[in-house]
Amino acid sequence: MSNSKILANGVDVxxxxxxxxxxxxxxxxEKEVTALIGPSGCGKSTFLRCIxxxxxxxxxxxxxxxxxxxxxxxxxxxxxxxxxxxKIGMVFQKPNPFPKSIxxxxxxGPTIHGLVDSKNELEEIVHSSLKKAGLFDEVKDRLNEPGTxxxxxxxxxxxxxxxxxxxxxxxxxxxxCSALDPIATAIIxxxxxxxxxxxxxxxxxxxxxxxxxxxxxxxxxxxxELIETGETNKIFTNPDNTxxxxxxxxxxx
Amino acid sequence: xxxxxxxxxxxxxxxKRSLEDMRFKxxxxxAMCLSLAVLVFLLYTIFSKGYTAFQxxxxxxxxxYNQKVLKLTPDSSDEDMEKGKFFRVKxxxxxxxxxxxxxxxxxxxxxxxxxxxxxEIKDYFLxxxxxxxxxxxxxxxxxxxxxxxxxxxxxRDVPEDRRKLNDIQLSYVDQLVEENRVKQVFNNFFFxxxxxxxxxxxxxxxxxxxxxFTLFTVFILxxxxxxxxxxxxxxFAPKNRITELIEVNISNLAAVPSxxxxxxxxxxxLNVFGLPxxxxxxxxxxxxxxxxxxxxxxxxxxxxxxxxxxxxxxLAVGATKTQAVFHHVVPLALxxxxxxxxxxxxxxxxxxxxxxxxxMIAFIPNIPTGLTxxxxxxxxxxxxxxxxxxxxxxxxxxAAIMVILIFLxxxxxxxxxxxxxxxxxx
Numbered sequence: 001m002s003n004s005k006i007l008a009n010g011v012d013v014x015x016x017x018x019x020x021x022x023x024x025x026x027x028x029x030e031k032e033v034t035a036l037i038g039p040s041g042c043g044k045s046t047f048l049r050c051i052x053x054x055x056x057x058x059x060x061x062x063x064x065x066x067x068x069x070x071x072x073x074x075x076x077x078x079x080x081x082x083x084x085x086x087k088i089g090m091v092f093q094k095p096n097p098f099p100k101s102i103x104x105x106x107x108x109g110p111t112i113h114g115l116v117d118s119k120n121e122l123e124e125i126v127h128s129s130l131k132k133a134g135l136f137d138e139v140k141d142r143l144n145e146p147g148t149x150x151x152x153x154x155x156x157x158x159x160x161x162x163x164x165x166x167x168x169x170x171x172x173x174x175x176x177c178s179a180l181d182p183i184a185t186a187i188i189x190x191x192x193x194x195x196x197x198x199x200x201x202x203x204x205x206x207x208x209x210x211x212x213x214x215x216x217x218x219x220x221x222x223x224x225e226l227i228e229t230g231e232t233n234k235i236f237t238n239p240d241n242t243x244x245x246x247x248x249x250x251x252x253x
Numbered sequence: 254x255x256x257x258x259x260x261x262x263x264x265x266x267x268x269k270r271s272l273e274d275m276r277f278k279x280x281x282x283x284a285m286c287l288s289l290a291v292l293v294f295l296l297y298t299i300f301s302k303g304y305t306a307f308q309x310x311x312x313x314x315x316x317x318y319n320q321k322v323l324k325l326t327p328d329s330s331d332e333d334m335e336k337g338k339f340f341r342v343k344x345x346x347x348x349x350x351x352x353x354x355x356x357x358x359x360x361x362x363x364x365x366x367x368x369x370x371x372x373e374i375k376d377y378f379l380x381x382x383x384x385x386x387x388x389x390x391x392x393x394x395x396x397x398x399x400x401x402x403x404x405x406x407x408x409r410d411v412p413e414d415r416r417k418l419n420d421i422q423l424s425y426v427d428q429l430v431e432e433n434r435v436k437q438v439f440n441n442f443f444f445x446x447x448x449x450x451x452x453x454x455x456x457x458x459x460x461x462x463x464x465x466f467t468l469f470t471v472f473i474l475x476x477x478x479x480x481x482x483x484x485x486x487x488x489f490a491p492k493n494r495i496t497e498l499i500e501v502n503i504s505n506l507a508a509v510p511s512x513x514x515x516x517x518x519x520x521x522x523l524n525v526f527g528l529p530x531x532x533x534x535x536x537x538x539x540x541x542x543x544x545x546x547x548x549x550x551x552x553x554x555x556x557x558x559x560x561x562x563x564x565x566x567x568l569a570v571g572a573t574k575t576q577a578v579f580h581h582v583v584p585l586a587l588x589x590x591x592x593x594x595x596x597x598x599x600x601x602x603x604x605x606x607x608x609x610x611x612x613m614i615a616f617i618p619n620i621p622t623g624l625t626x627x628x629x630x631x632x633x634x635x636x637x638x639x640x641x642x643x644x645x646x647x648x649x650x651x652a653a654i655m656v657i658l659i660f661l662x663x664x665x666x667x668x669x670x671x672x673x674x675x676x677x678x679x
Contacts, residue, residue: 052569083571085568088570108580112571141502
């Protein structure tokens with residue numbers, strides 16, 4: 001039994017006057033992959049973006065309730081979002097490498113956090129991050145080329161390398177494969193499986209097969225409510241709730 | 254049966270639609286051709302009126318640098334040489350310009366020469382002091398009236414009292430042409446001298462430098478302020494009533510007539526703060542106020558065009574808001590920002606009205622060397638010359654328009670160059 005890494009309790013989210021999440025409570029274990037599934041607009045991405053406070057960017061978004069990461073409250077005025085985000089990396093739906101070189105893309109995080117003292121150290125971090133993201137062999141000869149010149153799948157792995165370069169403990173992935181072809185998707189899924197050994201991963205996905213393949217825990221969201229959460233095996237074979245049953249068998253959503 | 258009628262209808266409609274397409278294409282093409290024709294006509298008019306200003310007429314004058322007339326000796330020091338009686342040398346030279354000139358004719362001949370001839374005779378001597386006690390053939394500047402006559406800008410077939418040169422002067426000019434003692438050369442004065450009451454020695458150097466200093470002031474003041482304001486409004490400002498009000502008013506300010514900004518400069522900068530009149534500093538400040546909204550709007554548009562995913566990416570690895578904005582958003586927006594700024598500067602370059610209000614319309618015969626010296630500006634110079642009665646200024650104003658157009662063209666070229674350069678970096 002691993003420890004609780006993230007503990008959400010009664011999280012409500014409002015966009016203006018419209019409520020998007022209704023009292024979400026969740027317990028996410030360390031070094032596991034948790035998949036958030038559910039139909040579009042059900043609030044799974046919103047919940048994901050609460051965990052690293054990306055919702056702060058949306059002016060009208062108000063979050064209440066409690067989310068504790070390593071027993072520290074993060075839904076609070078006093079939370080230092082910069083250190084929070086260095087602890088919780090994020091990979092977005094669409095690959096968004098900076099319009100800079102491959103090297104600079106990965107080096108950006110460690111540089112701004114002052115994680116390195118010398119050029120050699122920086123190079124080491126960049127190389128090891130690219131290796132962990134399974135991209136190093138493909139790009140080692142062209143680290144100075146722009147990150148945007150890579151293929152979609154490579155760009156997404158570059159974004160993963162960029163996220164792990166700052167040595168986070170948690171990685172949030174917001175539909176990381178929705179813009180990729182099946183081969184690139186398979187590579188990323190394999191990568192997620194490897195990363196699980198070192199990181200706690202939360203992944204939002206629309207693909208039921210993907211959730212079944214990569215995750216240990218699955219949470220099913222519907223209309224802003226958390227309907228069911230449990231072992232992935234159980235959710236996909238024997239869910240407790242009929243809505244979950246309907247969704248995973250493709251009857252709606 | 255019904256089916257075939259419907260088909261026919263569809264076919265005829267399709268024909269009509271493709272005809273419509275065709276017609277619209279031709280409308281567009283015609284519009285483009287018309288505007289091109291107008292542009293070509295405009296450029297042709299300016300060029301055909303102005304190109305003669307790039308030439309000046311010079312006359313061969315024999316000058317006798319006699320030491321007695323000059324009241325100098327070959328051993329005189331440089332300071333003494335400065336004080337030589339060059340006007341006497343010139344007087345003598347003009348008296349002997351044609352053989353056996355009567356007193357009244359001397360007066361007429363004198364008017365064939367520019368006022369600048371004294372200085373030219375003196376400068377020639379100071380450059381070559383060894384010519385003392387020798388006779389020298391020097392090319393000196395002709396009066397604007399001669400210049401205009403030889404360029405064909407003023408007519409000789411009108412009655413004498415409506416001409417600048419009378420019949421005797423005309424015959425002298427003809428004699429000069431016959432003897433090859435007059436020719437046209439490149440007009441360096443136009444590019445090296447400031448404004449003058451005498452068209453033949455009036456140039457755009459003063460107003461060009463004035464415009465340059467003014468634009469420098471505009472750039473220094475408006476670029477940082479515009480970047481700061483647009484970055485704040487776009488990235489940091491809370492979205493509330495006050496920022497909305499500010500945004501609306503920035504758009505309103507962009508539409509305020511420029512003369513109002515001139516009044517502001519007159520009322521506040523000159524009268525309250527007591528800044529020096531007619532200077533690029535004041536002119537630039539007023540124009541900076543005028544161009545700020547334009548630049549801010551352009552900057553905000555280019556900041557807005559940067560995909561938000563880039564900023565999110567930076568924030569997600571733990572960059573602060575400032576870092577995300579200045580490391581990623583601003584560099585990406587820079588090409589657009591620069592283009593906007595240069596468009597604003599181009600607008601400022603062509604602006605006349607506010608400069609008139611703050612006194613940059615004064616007659617300034619010197620080339621300014623600093624921001625706080627009185628100076629003219631190119632558009633105001635054009636305005637002044639167009640207003641002048643002297644025929645010689647007409648070609649000058651057309652030529653000055655060419656200068657300002659080339660200036661604008663170069664600014665745009667720089668904008669394009671910078672934009673391409675910065676874009677290549679990514």
